[in-house]
Amino acid sequence: MLERFQYDNRIVKNFLFITILWGTVGMLVGLIIALQLVLPDLNLASWFSFGRLRPLHTNAVIFAFVGNGIFAGVYYSLQRLLKARMFSDVLSNIHFWGWQLIIVSAAITLPLGMTTGKEYAELEWPIDIAITLIWVVFGINMFGTILKRRERHLYVAIWFYIATWVTVAMLHIVNSVELPISFTKSYSWYAGVQDALVQWWYGHNAVAFFLTTPYLGLMYYFLPKAANRPVYSYKLSIIHFWALIFIYIWAGPHHLLYSALPEWAQSLGVVFSIMLIAPSWGGMLNGLLTLRGAWDRVREDPVLKFFVVAVTCYGMVTLEGPLLSLKSLNAIAHFTDWIIAHVHIGGIGWNGFMTFGMVYWLVPRMYGTKLHSMNLANVHFWLGTLGIVFYAVPLYFAGFTQSLMWKQFTPDGYLVYKNFLDTLLEIRMAYWLRALGGTIYLVGVFIMIYNVWRTVAAGKLVANEDAEAMALEKVGVVNESGHWHRWIERRPIQMLVFSLVVVGIGGLFELVPTFLVKSNIPTIASVKPYTPLELQGRDIYIREGCYTCHSQMIRPFRSETVRYGEYAKAGEFVYDHPFQWGSKRTGPDLLRQGGRNPDSWHYYHMFDPTSTSPGSLMPGYPHLHNDVLDISTTQKKIEAMRTMGVPYAEDFPARANDDLHAQARRISENLKKDGITAPDDREIIAVIAYLQRLGTDIKAKTNTTAAIAQP
Amino acid sequence: MLKFIKHHVDTIVGIEVYPMLSFMVFFLFFMAMLLWLVKVSRNHVDHMSALPLSDDAPQVREHHAH
Numbered sequence: 001m002l003e004r005f006q007y008d009n010r011i012v013k014n015f016l017f018i019t020i021l022w023g024t025v026g027m028l029v030g031l032i033i034a035l036q037l038v039l040p041d042l043n044l045a046s047w048f049s050f051g052r053l054r055p056l057h058t059n060a061v062i063f064a065f066v067g068n069g070i071f072a073g074v075y076y077s078l079q080r081l082l083k084a085r086m087f088s089d090v091l092s093n094i095h096f097w098g099w100q101l102i103i104v105s106a107a108i109t110l111p112l113g114m115t116t117g118k119e120y121a122e123l124e125w126p127i128d129i130a131i132t133l134i135w136v137v138f139g140i141n142m143f144g145t146i147l148k149r150r151e152r153h154l155y156v157a158i159w160f161y162i163a164t165w166v167t168v169a170m171l172h173i174v175n176s177v178e179l180p181i182s183f184t185k186s187y188s189w190y191a192g193v194q195d196a197l198v199q200w201w202y203g204h205n206a207v208a209f210f211l212t213t214p215y216l217g218l219m220y221y222f223l224p225k226a227a228n229r230p231v232y233s234y235k236l237s238i239i240h241f242w243a244l245i246f247i248y249i250w251a252g253p254h255h256l257l258y259s260a261l262p263e264w265a266q267s268l269g270v271v272f273s274i275m276l277i278a279p280s281w282g283g284m285l286n287g288l289l290t291l292r293g294a295w296d297r298v299r300e301d302p303v304l305k306f307f308v309v310a311v312t313c314y315g316m317v318t319l320e321g322p323l324l325s326l327k328s329l330n331a332i333a334h335f336t337d338w339i340i341a342h343v344h345i346g347g348i349g350w351n352g353f354m355t356f357g358m359v360y361w362l363v364p365r366m367y368g369t370k371l372h373s374m375n376l377a378n379v380h381f382w383l384g385t386l387g388i389v390f391y392a393v394p395l396y397f398a399g400f401t402q403s404l405m406w407k408q409f410t411p412d413g414y415l416v417y418k419n420f421l422d423t424l425l426e427i428r429m430a431y432w433l434r435a436l437g438g439t440i441y442l443v444g445v446f447i448m449i450y451n452v453w454r455t456v457a458a459g460k461l462v463a464n465e466d467a468e469a470m471a472l473e474k475v476g477v478v479n480e481s482g483h484w485h486r487w488i489e490r491r492p493i494q495m496l497v498f499s500l501v502v503v504g505i506g507g508l509f510e511l512v513p514t515f516l517v518k519s520n521i522p523t524i525a526s527v528k529p530y531t532p533l534e535l536q537g538r539d540i541y542i543r544e545g546c547y548t549c550h551s552q553m554i555r556p557f558r559s560e561t562v563r564y565g566e567y568a569k570a571g572e573f574v575y576d577h578p579f580q581w582g583s584k585r586t587g588p589d590l591l592r593q594g595g596r597n598p599d600s601w602h603y604y605h606m607f608d609p610t611s612t613s614p615g616s617l618m619p620g621y622p623h624l625h626n627d628v629l630d631i632s633t634t635q636k637k638i639e640a641m642r643t644m645g646v647p648y649a650e651d652f653p654a655r656a657n658d659d660l661h662a663q664a665r666r667i668s669e670n671l672k673k674d675g676i677t678a679p680d681d682r683e684i685i686a687v688i689a690y691l692q693r694l695g696t697d698i699k700a701k702t703n704t705t706a707a708i709a710q711p
Numbered sequence: 712m713l714k715f716i717k718h719h720v721d722t723i724v725g726i727e728v729y730p731m732l733s734f735m736v737f738f739l740f741f742m743a744m745l746l747w748l749v750k751v752s753r754n755h756v757d758h759m760s761a762l763p764l765s766d767d768a769p770q771v772r773e774h775h776a777h
Contacts, residue, residue: 081762155762221763230760235748242744246737509733 001471003150006464007079009366011092013461015072016362018100019355020449022068025107026060027442033057034435036619037586038428040609043619047111050619051545055122056110061347062120064103066211069355071095071138073218074161076362078145081155081221083469087144091137098134102127114184117542117578118199120206121175125186128176135172139165146492150469154492156237160217162492163245163499167209170503174511175202179644181636185539189644192573193260193521196581197514201252201507208248209503211346212314215354216240219287219311222354226303226361232289236282243279245499247272249506254325257334258555259581260570262521265510266327272506273325280318287311302377306357309385313349317342335551335585337427338399341392348441349388356384356448363452367459376451380444387441391434398430407559415562420588421613428617524571527697529646530690532634532656533663537690539637540683542580544621551582552591552694565592565695572698575646587618594696599667600674602688624684629664631657631681663689 036042036050043049079086086092105127109115115122123131142165146154154162175198178186190198224231231237253261253269288311291298298304320342324333333339364371371377405423408416417423514521530538541547554560556567568591573579597605601612607625609616638653652659661680667688668680678685 077763151762153759153762155759157763224760224763228764230757230764234756234760235751238744238748242741246740505733505736509729 002468003471004466004468005085007467008075008086008089008092008463009461009465010463011086011089011096012072012076012362013366013463014096015068015075016359018096019065019068019072020359020445020452022060022064022103023352023355024442024445024449026057026065027438027445029053029057029060031435031438031442034431034438037617038431038435040617040619046544046621046623047113049544049621051548052111052113052115054545054548055115055119056107058120059106059110059122060103062206062210063106065355066215066347066351067099069351069358070164070210070214070218071099072362073222073358074142074214077157077218077221078142078161080467081151081158082145082149083151083467084145084149087141087148091141091144095134095137095141098130098137102130102134105130109184113543113545115542115545116178116186116188117545117547117580118175118188118195118202119547119583120203121172121199124184125176125178125180126183128172128178131172132169132176135165135169139169143492143496150472152472154495155220156231156234156241157217157221158492159241159495159499160213160220162495163241163503164209164214164217166496166500167205167213167245167249167503170500170507171202171205171209174507175199179640181633181640185633187637187640187644188578190577190579191644192576192579193262193570194511194514195576195579196256196259196573197253197261197265197511199579200255201249201510204252204255205249205503207343207346208244208251211351212248213244215351216244216283218354218358219283219307219314222358222361223287223290223307223311226301226307226357227291227294227297229290229294232286232292236286240279240283240286242502244276244283246502246506247275247279249503250510251276251325253510254330255583256581257325257327257330258557259553260568260573262514262570265514268510270325270327273322277319277322281315284311284315284318287314302374302381303357303361305378305381306353306360306384309381309388310350310353310357313345313353313388317346317350320345331555331557332403333399334555335583336399336403337395337430337584338403339584341395341399344391344395345388348384348391352441353384356380356445359448359452363455364459366462366465367456368462369455369459372451372454372458376447380447380451383440383444383447387437387439387444390437390440392437394430394433394437398427398434401430402427406563407557409559415559418563420563420585421615424586424617425615521570521574523574524569524698527572527574529575529641529648530693531663532638532660533686533689534693535637535641535690536629536631536634536660537686537688538580540624540687541690542578546590547580547582549582549584549586549618550588550590551585552589553581554589554591560589564589566698569698572695575641577641577644577646590691590694592695594692594694595699598674599670599688599692600676602691603671603676603678603684606684606687621684624687625678625682627683628681629683629686631660634660 032042033050033053036053046052075086075092102123106123109124109127110122114124116124142161146158177189179189180186188195188199220231220237250272251269253265254273255269257266257270259266288308291304291308294304298308323329324339324342333342360371360377402423405417405426410416552568554564554567561567573581603625605612606621608620608622609618634656635653638648638656642648642650642653648656664680664685667685668678671678
C-alpha cells in the first residue's frame, strides 16, 4: 500500500544552524586560548584564563559543534533512509532544546571553574545526568523511527548511528560515576591508575564514537548523495563497520604509554591501535573511490571538495594515530604540541570539512533554492584548507623541537635545557603561526555564514517535505533467506545488542583486571591520604584547570628523571580522585614539585609568574591571594573520600578543619619568615600546601628508620 | 624492573583461557562475516548501496523482493 507522509526538515534546519553558531563560538574560544598562550595578559580574569577556557573550547567543539552536526545529519538522513518521518516531533524538539540547554550550562559552569577535572568529561554531575536523559530521548526517537520504517533493510550509515548511540551511552555512564558533595562539585569514583584507564578508555572512544563513527555514517550517506553515485563497495563498508567498532574500543590505553598503567594494558592499546589502520583506511578508500569517474565534478562542486579533503584528513589522522601509538614515536610526541596538531587535523579537517560540505549541500535543498554564491563557497574551501595547513604545520614543528630540547644532554651528561621555559619560548613563533592558521580558518567560517544567510533569504524553508513509499509488509517469524547477517540488517534491536556486546568486550577485558587484580597497583606503604588543606588546595588546582598545561606523570626516561625526579609509580596515585596526570606539557611536570621551592616562591609565582620565572607564559592567579578559602565543605569532602575508601580515621571528618587551620598557620608563618604577610585563610595557602605535598610521599620511604625513631 | 610490570594477571585462576577465548571470538566473527560477504547476492548489495540515492524524488519505488 502506498503511503504519503512528510519529512521533518525544520528540526534538521534547527540543528544545522545551531551547529554553525556553536562552531563559531567554539572556534572563537579556541582562537582566544591560542592567543593566551603567547600573550599571557589576555588571561583577563579568573573566569577568562586558559585553564578554564580550554575545557570550554574542547567541550564546545566536540559536543556543541560536532554534536549538533551529528544530529542535523542523522535527522536528515535517517528519515530518508527509512522512508519515514521522525518518530515524534515532540521528542525531536525536546532533544534539540535539551541539548542546547546542556551546552549553555556548560558555557556557564566551565568558566566558573565547576569541573570534574577529567578531560572532555569536565561537566559536573547534574549536567552529566541531563546529558544521559537527552541521549535517551535521542535514542527513543531514533529507534522509534527505525521501528516505523518503510524500508526493510538498514543502510550501513544507520549501523554507524546505532553503534554511536549505544557506545556513547556506555562510555558516558561508566566514566561519569562520581560522588557528589554539592550541586556543583563531585569526585570521580575511581582513583589514580584506574581513573586514568577509565578516563582514557572514555577519552579515546569519545574520539572514536562521537567524532568518528557518526561522521562516517554521514559520509556513507552524504558522499554518495553529493556524488550522485552509490558507495564504491558496500561490502567494504560492512567490513569497515564491524572491524572499526570491534577494534576501536581496545585502543584507549595508548594515551597512557610509559605511564604508571600496567604494561600489559599499554601493550593491548598499542596492538589494537596498529590494527585500526586497516579498517580506517578501508573506510577512507571507500569514501574516495566513491568519486571514481566523478573527479571532474570535484573541480567544480565545493561540496565534493570539502568532502574529499575531509576524508583525506580522516585517512591522515587515522594513520598518524596508530603511528603515535608506537612507543618509540609516542616517547617523542606525547605531552607536546604534536598531539594538538594531530587532533586538529581530525577536528577541523575531518569533522569541520564534513560539516561544511553538509551545510552547503543541505541548505539550498531545504530552502528550495540555489546556493547564493559558488565562488564564496570556493573561497571558504581554500581559506579552510590554508587554515588547516597553517594551524598544523607549525605545531608539528613545535612539538618535535620542544621534545628534542627536553631530551638533549651535554657530553658530560647534563640537560642542555635545564630550564623548561627555554624550550617553551623557543616555539613561541609556532604558536603565533598557529593562531594565524586558526584565524584564517575562522574567516572562512564567517564567509560561509554570509553565504548561508543570503541563500536562506533567497529561498523558503520546506518545513515538511512531501514523500511517499510503500508500507512495509509484516515479515513472518521465519524469514526466507534466513542468514544471520541479513537477520541483523533487518532488526535494529539485535543490531543494538550486538554492537553493545562487541564494544563491551574490549572495555571489560581492559578495565576489569585493573580493578580486580590487586597486584596491578602495588601499594606503597609511605603513600598517605592528603591532609584537609592539601585536599582543598587540590580542588583549587582542578578548578583552575592546571592539568591543561601541567602533567603529573614522570615517564621512566633518563631525560625525565633527571629533569623532574623519580619516575611515577602506580601506587602513588591511590588516593587521587580524580587522577591529574594531564596530557600536555605547556609547563613543566609537577609530580615531584613538593619541596623543590620554598613556600614564598610559590606565593610570588602564583601571583605573577614572571616575578620568579622571567618570560613565563603562565597567567597569574592573583585572585587566589585575595579569596578566602571555603572551609564549609571540608568535612563533606573528607567524608566523601572515606566513602570511597580513603583511610581517614572515623572521627577525622569532624575535626578536619582543626587540622586544616593548624597546617595553614604553619604555612603562613613560613611565609612570614620570608617577609610575606599573608592571612592564613586564603586560597593560596591551600594551593601551596598541595604543591608542596606533590610527590613527596615516596621520598619519605627512605627516611622510614628516622620515622620509627621518633614516633 | 620488569618484575614490577609482568605477571599481573597471572593470579587469576584459569587466566590462560581468556586470550584464547577472545581470539576465537574475533576470528570466528570475522570469518563468518567474510563468508557472508562472499556469498551475499549481487541484488542485495545493489539494493543496499542504492538506498541513499533512492530518496530524491518522491516516486513509487518497486518494493524490494527477495
